[in-house]
Amino acid sequence: MAVKEASAVRPPARDRLLAAADELFYNEGVHTVGIDRIIEHAGVAKASLYNTYGSKDELVRAYLETRHASVTQRITRAVERYDTPRERLLAVFEGQGELFAQPDYRGCAFARASAESHPGDLAEQAAEAYRRWVRALLTELAAQAGVPEPEVLARELHLLYDGSGQSARMDHDRAAATAARAAAATLLDAALARGPAARLSG
Amino acid sequence: MAVKEASAVRPPARDRLLAAADELFYNEGVHTVGIDRIIEHAGVAKASLYNTYGSKDELVRAYLETRHASVTQRITRAVERYDTPRERLLAVFEGQGELFAQPDYRGCAFARASAESHPGDLAEQAAEAYRRWVRALLTELAAQAGVPEPEVLARELHLLYDGSGQSARMDHDRAAATAARAAAATLLDAALARGPAARLSG
DNA sequence: GACTGATTAGACCAGTCTGTCTATTATCTC
DNA sequence: GAGATAATAGACAGACTGGTCTAATCAGTC
Numbered sequence: 001m002a003v004k005e006a007s008a009v010r011p012p013a014r015d016r017l018l019a020a021a022d023e024l025f026y027n028e029g030v031h032t033v034g035i036d037r038i039i040e041h042a043g044v045a046k047a048s049l050y051n052t053y054g055s056k057d058e059l060v061r062a063y064l065e066t067r068h069a070s071v072t073q074r075i076t077r078a079v080e081r082y083d084t085p086r087e088r089l090l091a092v093f094e095g096q097g098e099l100f101a102q103p104d105y106r107g108c109a110f111a112r113a114s115a116e117s118h119p120g121d122l123a124e125q126a127a128e129a130y131r132r133w134v135r136a137l138l139t140e141l142a143a144q145a146g147v148p149e150p151e152v153l154a155r156e157l158h159l160l161y162d163g164s165g166q167s168a169r170m171d172h173d174r175a176a177a178t179a180a181r182a183a184a185a186t187l188l189d190a191a192l193a194r195g196p197a198a199r200l201s202g
Numbered sequence: 203m204a205v206k207e208a209s210a211v212r213p214p215a216r217d218r219l220l221a222a223a224d225e226l227f228y229n230e231g232v233h234t235v236g237i238d239r240i241i242e243h244a245g246v247a248k249a250s251l252y253n254t255y256g257s258k259d260e261l262v263r264a265y266l267e268t269r270h271a272s273v274t275q276r277i278t279r280a281v282e283r284y285d286t287p288r289e290r291l292l293a294v295f296e297g298q299g300e301l302f303a304q305p306d307y308r309g310c311a312f313a314r315a316s317a318e319s320h321p322g323d324l325a326e327q328a329a330e331a332y333r334r335w336v337r338a339l340l341t342e343l344a345a346q347a348g349v350p351e352p353e354v355l356a357r358e359l360h361l362l363y364d365g366s367g368q369s370a371r372m373d374h375d376r377a378a379a380t381a382a383r384a385a386a387a388t389l390l391d392a393a394l395a396r397g398p399a400a401r402l403s404g
Numbered sequence: 405g406a407c408t409g410a411t412t413a414g415a416c417c418a419g420t421c422t423g424t425c426t427a428t429t430a431t432c433t434c
Numbered sequence: 435g436a437g438a439t440a441a442t443a444g445a446c447a448g449a450c451t452g453g454t455c456t457a458a459t460c461a462g463t464c
Contacts, residue, residue, distance in 0.1 A: 013440095013441080028320070029317075029318065031233055031234075031318070032233075032320070034420075034421060034422080035421080035422060035423080036420095036421090036422095044441085044442090045441060045442045045443065045444090046423085046424095046442095046443085046444085047424085047425085047440095047441075047442080047443090048440085048441060048442080050422095050423070050424080051440085051441090055422085055423080056421095056422065056423090107317075111317065111368065111372075112317050114372065115231075115309075115313065115314050115317030115318060116231065116233070116317060116318055118230070118234070127372060128372065131372055131373065152381075155369075155381050156362075156381055156382075156384070156385040158365065158369065159361070159362050159365030159366055159369060159378070159381060159382055159385060160358075160361050160362065160365055160385075161365065162364065162365035162368040162369060163360065163361030163362055163363065163364035163365035163366075163368070164361055164365075166313065166364040166365070166368060167357075167360065167361060167364060170313075170316065170329060170330065170333055171333065176361070179354075179357050179358055179361065180358075180361055182358070183358040183361060183362075183385075183389055186388065186389055186392045187385055187388055187389070189392075190388045190391075190392065215410095215411080236450080236451060236452080237451080237452060237453080238450095238451090238452095246411085246412090247411060247412045247413065247414090248412095248413085248414085248453085248454095249411075249412080249413090249454085249455085250410085250411060250412080252452095252453070252454080253410085253411090257452080257453080258452065258453090
């Protein structure tokens with residue numbers, strides 16, 4: 001056995017720091033929460049944070065990457081639960097509803113982080129990547145549903161998606177995703193009624 | 203003539219401070235912008251700020267009140283431009299489009315300020331008041347349009363309204379309000395088709 | 405010119421922030 | 435036990451924050 005196998009022996013300090021960052025950054029804001037709060041919450045020395053992540057910015061990046069992976073995975077799984085294109089498209093809002101149902105949901109992490117950041121900042125880049133992912137997913141699912149102009153519908157649905165997140169946060173309305181799903185169904189049906197699918201059925 | 207008539211002689215320092223606060227707070231964030239930046243931008247001594255507003259918090263309050271008055275006035279005027287209930291309802295999104303068309307639009311001021319603030323904070327209260335105003339307006343206009351359940355439609359339209367603001371900010375898509383208006387028209391028509399108005403016409 | 409009152413620039417205070425550094429302690433392999 | 439490694443607590447630096455205070459300057463009325 002070698003002296004050490006860095007990849008096999010997982011240092012818990014890194015994970016505890018990330019968990020603490022995730023909780024505090026998300027709940028109280030990236031800007032507001034200081035290094036001292038994080039290392040205290042993680043039970044870790046300050047030097048360990050800087051040995052592990054190098055800077056607060058890098059910790060923020062890791063936090064946002066974790067959020068991105070977690071959210072996209074949840075939405076993807078919700079979509080994969082269904083078979084029909086219509087259900088799969090609407091499932092995006094069901095996945096969003098699952099996010100809202102978490103006990104301490106406080107709004108879209110990227111919208112929050114981006115609102116605190118400067119233009120071109122790390123947080124804004126992460127938010128833009130997330131938005132591109134959502135838009136691409138909605139466009140693809142709209143196309144598979146047979147909508148004549150998938151980009152147009154995807155744009156409208158993205159409005160609902162964003163609005164739903166904001167309403168869940170600011171109105172403390174966890175059923176916002178349900179309303180968004182209903183509105184999305186209406187928009188989808190209207191788009192199909194205007195498109196080639198309507199000609200086939202009519 | 204008396205020695206001074208405080209209400210007649212308007213001190214420009216107060217207004218210059220408010221203008222500087224409006225510009226800097228909105229563009230760079232309430233938290234990020236410090237007192238020094240504001241007084242420098244306003245061309246005013248620090249003591250004048252504290253003699254006039256008392257604290258940074260009070261300046262933030264004045265800034266948000268100004269924004270509230272300005273935005274609600276713009277939306278109201280857009281609505282009053284039309285006569286038919288349908289046009290008046292959709293005009294809300296036209297007024298929003300006018301906001302987006304401003305050269306340095308950076309998203310809903312209340313969403314931005316609220317994202318930086320703590321729960322129960324001054325900024326969050328202002329954001330909630332603004333949201334209540336929007337929701338009440340949408341509900342009233344939906345009712346006047348003859349929709350059977352105005353609250354339900356208003357909630358969906360509020361999602362579009364919020365999403366539109368967020369898209370305008372984060373996607374730099376100033377035509378977001380146009381997409382929101384189109385989606386709102388679809389939702390309105392669908393709601394009317396389900397309601398008593400449909401029975402009258404069908 | 406003298407008085408009043410507002411405004412000015414800027415020093416200053418106490419606190420917070422990120423980040424560095426030192427010195428000590430715990431852990432683990434030999 | 436010896437030695438290497440990593441984690442620890444915490445002092446410290448430099449920059450920033452909101453806010454107070456002093457002292458000088460300016461305006462307008464008598």
